[in-house]
Amino acid sequence: MATDSWALAVDEQEAAAESLSNLHLKEEKIKPDANGNLKTNVISFKDRAAQSLLNKLIRSNLVDNTNQVEVLQRDPNSPLYSVKSFEELRLKPQLLQGVYAMGFNRPSKIQENALPLMLAEPPQNLIAQSQSGTGKTAAFVLAMLSQVEPTNKYPQCLCLSPTYELALQTGKVIEQMGKFYPALKLAYAVRGNKLERGQKISEQIVIGTPGTVLDWCSKLKFIDPKKIKVFVLDEADVMIATQGHQDQSIRIQRMLPRNCQMLLFSATFEDSVWKFAQKVVPDPNVIKLKREEETLDTIKQYYVLCSSRDEKFQALCNLYGAITIAQAMIFCHTRKTASWLAAELSKEGHQVALLSGEMMVEQRAAVIERFREGKEKVLVTTNVCARGIDVEQVSVVINFDLPVDKDGNPDNETYLHRIGRTGRFGKRGLAVNMVDSKHSMNILNRIQEHFNKKIERLDTDDLDEIEKIAN
């Protein structure tokens, strides 16, 4: 019996290897490795049939899909190529120096494939999807820095972020990587950064949030959008989702010249957003890095069953000791709940920090800085911090309220983004969901079904169990 199925598998493998190598655009053929697995890093598909064949093979475990990168090229006839080192990219020396100064030795999986496309002549448009912590930011920062001409004193690269905190974080990467360009300057187009009227800005790179950038480009004319060469949308799915910053992002995009390079990056793309992205970006190249399952594998997910908000609060207090071993983020649905929770926790003598959009930007910058430095162990926040915020010591994410969209349906994307704040760089992480009603239990079940990953019950009165999860 066992022999039979093995024989069948070999048969299938041979057939699969043959069909795949026929469809493969690269010269190198896919061959089974010593264990008989078909391994491949880069695959371009001629058509749908090829893609569905590969998906079938992955499902039947005939192809190893760890770190698999899928690339759909705008011009399928041009050779598809990836780089294994930064030297191969022929970057300007100052830029290469910046890359190494940041401690990057070799390109990450997404960078191997995205960089050659982004740096090609003429510039190529790109829609890229890859998990957080895989080097997206560095990838598009590199693309911007390699196109910028520091001697020209006007904005040439424009990057949009969905939140103030993320703009600051990405700005830091730009500053670090570009520090060997003596004349290079970066401007932050964010709320509260007020400039004199009639002024034109001389910074070559602008990073900002949609509203302010739009004002700077249109009404206030601080930026001449016609001179932008590279346009980056970070967390692109929020930026172009109807419920997100779609209006402003699209209005900005329309002001850019036709030959402006467009780069869209996100960890998740819901179907409708994905379709929209391909409509908005002319002739896009598409890169997807499939690692969703791997991320969820390194994060243990639990839920705590309560019957009211106060019970959730009590359960949280029981957990407090365990979560402060490293750093933790606690997510609430509204700003009001967040500030209430932060105040209640303080009353109980637990030190926590609060961050939400209703606070002043200066205060927000100070809080995120303290959290980054580890001076604050626990951050109570809203969806403002659900995406992209990168603090390595975060090992616990608590959903005090489960993520739901405006219709009250489970928001799977946000769930994945939130718990993705932990378990970064392959580290282990812990996610605890607070359930306080039949309704929220139903939402949790639907999230569980969506990701097909068991979320286990946790009893916060059982100290042994808390001890267990904390270690």
Next chain:
DNA sequence: AAAAAAT
């Protein structure tokens, strides 16, 4: 509901 915003 949150975020963005020189409204």
